[in-house]
Amino acid sequence: xxxxxxxxxxxxxxxxxxxxxxxxxxxxxxxxxxxxxxxxxxxxxxxxxxxxxxxxxxxxxxxxxxxxxxxxxxxxxxxxxxxxxxxxxxxxxxxxxxxxxxxxxxxxxxxxxxxxxxxxxxxxxxxxxxxxxxxxxxxxxxxxxxxxxxxxxxxxxxxxxxxxxxxxxxxxxxxxxxxxxxxxxxxxxxxxxxxxxxxxxxxxxxxxxxxxxxxxxxxxxxxxxxxxxxxxxxxxxxxxxxxxxxxxxxxxxxxxxxxxxxxxxxxxxxxxxxxxxxxxxxxxxxxxxxxxxxxxxxxxxxxxxxxxxxxxxxxxxxxxxxxxxxxxxxxxxxxxxxxxxxxxxxxxxxxxxxxxxxxxxxxxxxxxxxxxxxxxxxxxxxxxxxxxxxxxxxxxxxxxxxxxxxxxxxxxxxxxxxxxxxxxxxxxxxxxx
Amino acid sequence: xxxxxxxxxxxxxxxxxxxxxxxxxxxxxxxxxxxxxxxxxxxxxxxxxxxxxxxxxxxxxxxxxxxxxxxxxxxxxxxxxxxxxxxxxxxxxxxxxxxxxxxxxxxxxxxxxxxxxxxxxxxxxxxxxxxxxxxxxxxxxxxxxxxxxxxxxxxxxxxxxxxxxxxx
Numbered sequence: 001x002x003x004x005x006x007x008x009x010x011x012x013x014x015x016x017x018x019x020x021x022x023x024x025x026x027x028x029x030x031x032x033x034x035x036x037x038x039x040x041x042x043x044x045x046x047x048x049x050x051x052x053x054x055x056x057x058x059x060x061x062x063x064x065x066x067x068x069x070x071x072x073x074x075x076x077x078x079x080x081x082x083x084x085x086x087x088x089x090x091x092x093x094x095x096x097x098x099x100x101x102x103x104x105x106x107x108x109x110x111x112x113x114x115x116x117x118x119x120x121x122x123x124x125x126x127x128x129x130x131x132x133x134x135x136x137x138x139x140x141x142x143x144x145x146x147x148x149x150x151x152x153x154x155x156x157x158x159x160x161x162x163x164x165x166x167x168x169x170x171x172x173x174x175x176x177x178x179x180x181x182x183x184x185x186x187x188x189x190x191x192x193x194x195x196x197x198x199x200x201x202x203x204x205x206x207x208x209x210x211x212x213x214x215x216x217x218x219x220x221x222x223x224x225x226x227x228x229x230x231x232x233x234x235x236x237x238x239x240x241x242x243x244x245x246x247x248x249x250x251x252x253x254x255x256x257x258x259x260x261x262x263x264x265x266x267x268x269x270x271x272x273x274x275x276x277x278x279x280x281x282x283x284x285x286x287x288x289x290x291x292x293x294x295x296x297x298x299x300x301x302x303x304x305x306x307x308x309x310x311x312x313x314x315x316x317x318x319x320x321x322x323x324x325x326x327x328x329x330x331x332x333x334x335x336x337x338x339x340x341x342x343x344x345x346x347x348x349x350x351x352x353x354x355x356x357x358x359x360x361x362x363x364x365x366x367x368x369x370x371x372x373x374x375x376x377x378x379x380x381x382x383x384x385x386x387x388x389x390x391x392x393x394x395x396x397x398x399x400x401x402x403x404x405x406x407x408x409x410x411x412x413x414x415x416x417x418x419x420x421x422x423x424x425x426x427x428x429x430x431x432x433x
Numbered sequence: 434x435x436x437x438x439x440x441x442x443x444x445x446x447x448x449x450x451x452x453x454x455x456x457x458x459x460x461x462x463x464x465x466x467x468x469x470x471x472x473x474x475x476x477x478x479x480x481x482x483x484x485x486x487x488x489x490x491x492x493x494x495x496x497x498x499x500x501x502x503x504x505x506x507x508x509x510x511x512x513x514x515x516x517x518x519x520x521x522x523x524x525x526x527x528x529x530x531x532x533x534x535x536x537x538x539x540x541x542x543x544x545x546x547x548x549x550x551x552x553x554x555x556x557x558x559x560x561x562x563x564x565x566x567x568x569x570x571x572x573x574x575x576x577x578x579x580x581x582x583x584x585x586x587x588x589x590x591x592x593x594x595x596x597x598x599x600x601x
Contacts, residue, residue, distance in 0.1 A: 148541075155545070159544060171570045191555075204550070
C-alpha cells in the first residue's frame with residue numbers, strides 16, 4: 001500500500017528526531033578518525049620524512065587520496081544536477097545522499113594538499129594575497145588552478161546542498177521543541193513556505209543545477225592537468241582530462257551506491273531507497289565501467305603504439321613490471337568483476353550493485369595510485385628512477401579518511417533528513433494527480 | 434479552521450482543492466491576488482494559485498557571472514603585471530591560463546549571485562510578519578491575507594468559514 005505524505009514525513013524525520021541509535025558507530029568512527037589525526041600530527045611534529053615519499057617519487061599516497069576523493073565528489077552534485085534537469089522522478093530519494101557525498105569528499109580531498117605540504121601552517125601561502133615577500137601564486141601553475149576550481153566547486157556544492165535543506169529545516173523546527181527547535185528555526189532562515197518562496201527555490205535549484213555541471217567537469221579536468229601539464233611519461237596526454245572526468249564519475253556513482261546501502265539498512269529507509277533506484281544507478285555504473293575500459297585501453301594503446309622509450313618504460317612497469325599485480329587487480333575491480341554483476345539484470349540487485357561498487361571504489365583508488373607512482377618512479381633516464389613504499393603514517397591517514405567520510409555522513413544523517421522530505425511529498429502529489 | 438491575526442485572516446486547508454476554493458473566495462471578495470498568501474510544506478506549482486510572475490533571477494545570475502569573470506581576469510592579469518616574472522620574451526599576461534581563472538571566478542560569481550538573489554527575493558532572513566501555523570508542517574495549507582480592510586472583514590470571514598466547513 002502506498003504511503004501517505006504524513007507517514008512518509010514521519011519515516012524520513014525519524015532518524016533526526018530519534019538520534020540515539022547510531023551513537024556506538026559514531027564513537028567507533030571518531031576513535032579511528034582520531035588515530036588518523038594523531039598520525040598527521042606526528043608527521044607535522046617529526047617532519048615529512050616519516051612519509052614514504054622520496055626523490056623522485058614526490059607524490060605518493062597523499063596525492064593519490066587527493067585525486068581519489070576529488071573524484072568521489074563527482075558523484076553527488078553532478079548526478080543530482082543531471083537528474084534534476086532531466087526531471088527523473090526516481091532521483092527524489094537519492095539527490096541529497098549524493099549531494100552530501102560531494103561536500104564531504106571535497107572537504108576530505110582538499111585536506112590532502114595540506115597534509116602533503118608537511119608544514120600545514122604555511123598553507124595560506126597558496127592563497128593569492130599581497131604580501132611582503134612579493135610572492136604571488138603563479139597563475140600559470142595547474143596547482144593554482146586547482147585552488148580556484150576546488151573552492152568554486154566546494155562553495156557551489158555546499159549551496160546546492162543547503163538550498164533544498166532549508167524547507168526540511170522548517171519542518172524540523174515545527175516538529176522539535178526547546179533549543180533544537182530554535183536551532184532549526186535559525187537554520188531555516190525564516191522559511192515559511194509561501195508560493196513565492198517555493199518558486200524562487202525551484203528557480204535557484206534549476207540555475208544551480210545548470211551551473212554546477214560545467215564546474216564539476218572543470219574541477220576534475222583541472223585535477224588531471226596537474227599531471228597532464230607535466231612532461232612526465234604517461235602523464236603528458238590530451239586524453240587525461242576526459243579520462244579523469246569519466247573515472248571520477250565512475251568512482252562517484254560507486255561511492256553513492258555504497259552510502260545508500262548503508263543508509264537504507266541503518267536508517268530503515270527500505271521503502272524510499274528502493275531496488276529501482278539501485279537498478280538505475282547500476283545501469284549508470286555499467287555505462288561508466290565500459291567508458292572507463294575504453295579510456296584506459298585508448299590511453300595504453302596510444303602509448304604502446306608511439307613506442308617512445310620513456311613512455312613505454314612506464315607502461316610496461318605497470319602492465320608487466322613490479323606494479324603488474326596492482327594493475328590487473330585494478331582491471332578486475334573496475335571492469336571484469338562488476339561488468340557481469342551490472343550487465344545481467346538478474347544480478348543487478350541491491351547486493352549485486354553493492355558488491356560491484358565496492359570493487360569499483362577499490363579499483364579506482366588503485367588506478368589513481370598507478371597513474372601517479374609508476375610514472376614518477378620511471379622518469380626518463382635510469383639514474384632518475386626510484387621506488388616508493390608507503391609508511392604506517394600514510395596508511396593510517398588514508399584509512400582514517402574513509403572513517404572521516406563515514407563519520408561525517410552519520411553525523412549529517414542525525415542532523416538533517418538524508419532523503420529530501422518535501423521533494424518526496426511533491427513526487428507523491430504528482431503521482432496522485 | 435479560521436484564525437484572526439491582528440489585521441489578517443487565514444484559513445487552514447487540508448488539500449490543494451480546498452486551497453483553491455479559499456483563494457477564489459478571497460478573489461471574489463475583492464482582494465487582489467498579490468495580497469493573498471498561500472503557505473504550504475511543499476511546492477504546489479501545478480495549481481492555479483501558484484506564483485507565475487516574471488523571474489529575474491537568471492538575468493541577475495548572468496550579471497554575477499560577468500562581474501566574476503571580469504574580476505577573475507583582472508586578478509590574474511594585474512597580478513602578473515605587478516609581479517612580473519622573467520618569461521624570456523613570452524607574454525607576461527598569459528591568456529590561455531588566465532582564461533581558466535576567469536572561467537572559475539565567472540562560475541563562482543554566478544553561484545554566489547544565485548544564492549544572494551534567492552535570499553533577497555524569497556525573501557528570507559528578515560521578519561516579514563507573514564502568518565504562519567505549525568500545522569503547515571503536518572500537511573495543511575494556509576491561505577490568508579495580511580491586512581483586511583474593515584469593510585470586508587465580515588464578508589471574508591464568512592467565506593473562509595464556508596471553506597472550513599467544506600473541508601470538514
